[in-house]
Amino acid sequence: DGGITQSPKYLFRKEGQNVTLSCEQNLNHDAMYWYRQDPGQGLRLIYYSQIVNDFQKGDIAEGYSVSREKKESFPLTVTSAQKNPTAFYLCASSTHRVGGYTFGSGTRLTVV
Amino acid sequence: DQQVKQNSPSLSVQEGRISILNCDYTNSMFDYFLWYKKYPAEGPTFLISISSIKDKNEDGRFTVFLNKSAKHLSLHIVPSQPGDSAVYFCAALLLVANAGNNRKLIWGLGTSLAVNP
Numbered sequence: 256d257g258g259i260t261q262s263p264k265y266l267f268r269k270e271g272q273n274v275t276l277s278c279e280q281n282l283n284h285d286a287m288y289w290y291r292q293d294p295g296q297g298l299r300l301i302y303y304s305q306i307v308n309d310f311q312k313g314d315i316a317e318g319y320s321v322s323r324e325k326k327e328s329f330p331l332t333v334t335s336a337q338k339n340p341t342a343f344y345l346c347a348s349s350t351h352r353v354g355g356y357t358f359g360s361g362t363r364l365t366v367v
Numbered sequence: 368d369q370q371v372k373q374n375s376p377s378l379s380v381q382e383g384r385i386s387i388l389n390c391d392y393t394n395s396m397f398d399y400f401l402w403y404k405k406y407p408a409e410g411p412t413f414l415i416s417i418s419s420i421k422d423k424n425e426d427g428r429f430t431v432f433l434n435k436s437a438k439h440l441s442l443h444i445v446p447s448q449p450g451d452s453a454v455y456f457c458a459a460l461l462l463v464a465n466a467g468n469n470r471k472l473i474w475g476l477g478t479s480l481a482v483n484p
Contacts, residue, residue: 259410295376297456297476298411345410353399353418353460356472358410 257282261346261359268340268366276331276362278346284357287329290345291315292361298345304329333364340366370394371459373475381483386444388478390457393438397459397473402431402442405454405477414455415442447482454479 259280268274280287289301300313304323318337323329329348333340346359372391380386390400398419403411417424417431417440424431430443444451457475 264408295476298474300471303471343408347410354401354413354416356411356413358412360409363408 259346259348259357259359261344261362264360264362266362266364268364270366271335273335274333274340274364276333276344276346276364278329278331278359279327280329280348280357281327282348282357283326284348284350284355285326286349287323288347288349288356289313289319289321289329289331290347292343292345301331301344340364369476371457371473371475373455373457373478375478376476377479377481379481379483380447382449383446386442386447386451386480386482388442388444388455388457388480390440390442390475391438392440392459394459394461394473395435395438397461399460400431400433400440401458401460401472402429403456403458404451405456411456444480447480449482449484452480452482 262277286305288303290298292298299315301319302310302313302321304310307323307326310321310323318334320332344362347356349356370393399416401416402414404414405411415426415429415431417433422433433440454477456477459473461471
């Protein structure tokens with residue numbers, strides 16, 4: 256079955272440490288996205304990539320970095336520069352079809 | 368500035384009755400509007416969409432209405448079922464000018480729907 260896999264589901268890190276969240280898709284989608292969800296904030300776009308080896312900043316990119324070396328993979332690194340990293344992170348991929356976004360099941364990151 | 372607004376954070380309805388979730392937007396250039404459903408600790412799943420040139424789209428128990436002059440859309444669920452209890456996000460598709468045919472989703476904050484047995 257095709258889909259998006261995010262791992263791990265829960266992640267704990269100490270303040271000041273970088274952490275990388277994994278996102279893998281086997282849907283052959285060109286575009287991939289990282290969103291962050293906080294209570295009362297909805298979904299906010301961190302980074303997106305339309306094609307391999309290219310990515311663009313979203314609305315809240317500060318303190319995050321990404322890479323897109325393979326079509327299937329779009330890892331997100333939460334750096335120590337991110338002021339409030341504790342959140343629920345969602346990865347998505349899409350076709351150009353309306354409604355063609357597929358989301359992963361998310362990673363809940365807690366920084367202590 | 369929130370371009371897509373869902374002003375009701377929560378809604379509670381009785382099983383079998385109609386659920387109406389509302390969404391307002393500010394940008395008249397949006398091409399499509401979409402509704403997503405999200406359960407806790409899961410990613411959103413696509414529910415239904417409507418083109419900006421239409422005023423109604425129906426899919427089973429779900430109907431979306433678009434009023435372009437009022438920049439308002441609504442999702443109707445009839446009849447509501449307990450399994451419909453979830454957070455519903457309204458989203459709008461905006462063509463990204465410098466990105467070929469790529470489109471950017473603008474999300475509302477969501478409305479939490481509780482359907483009571």
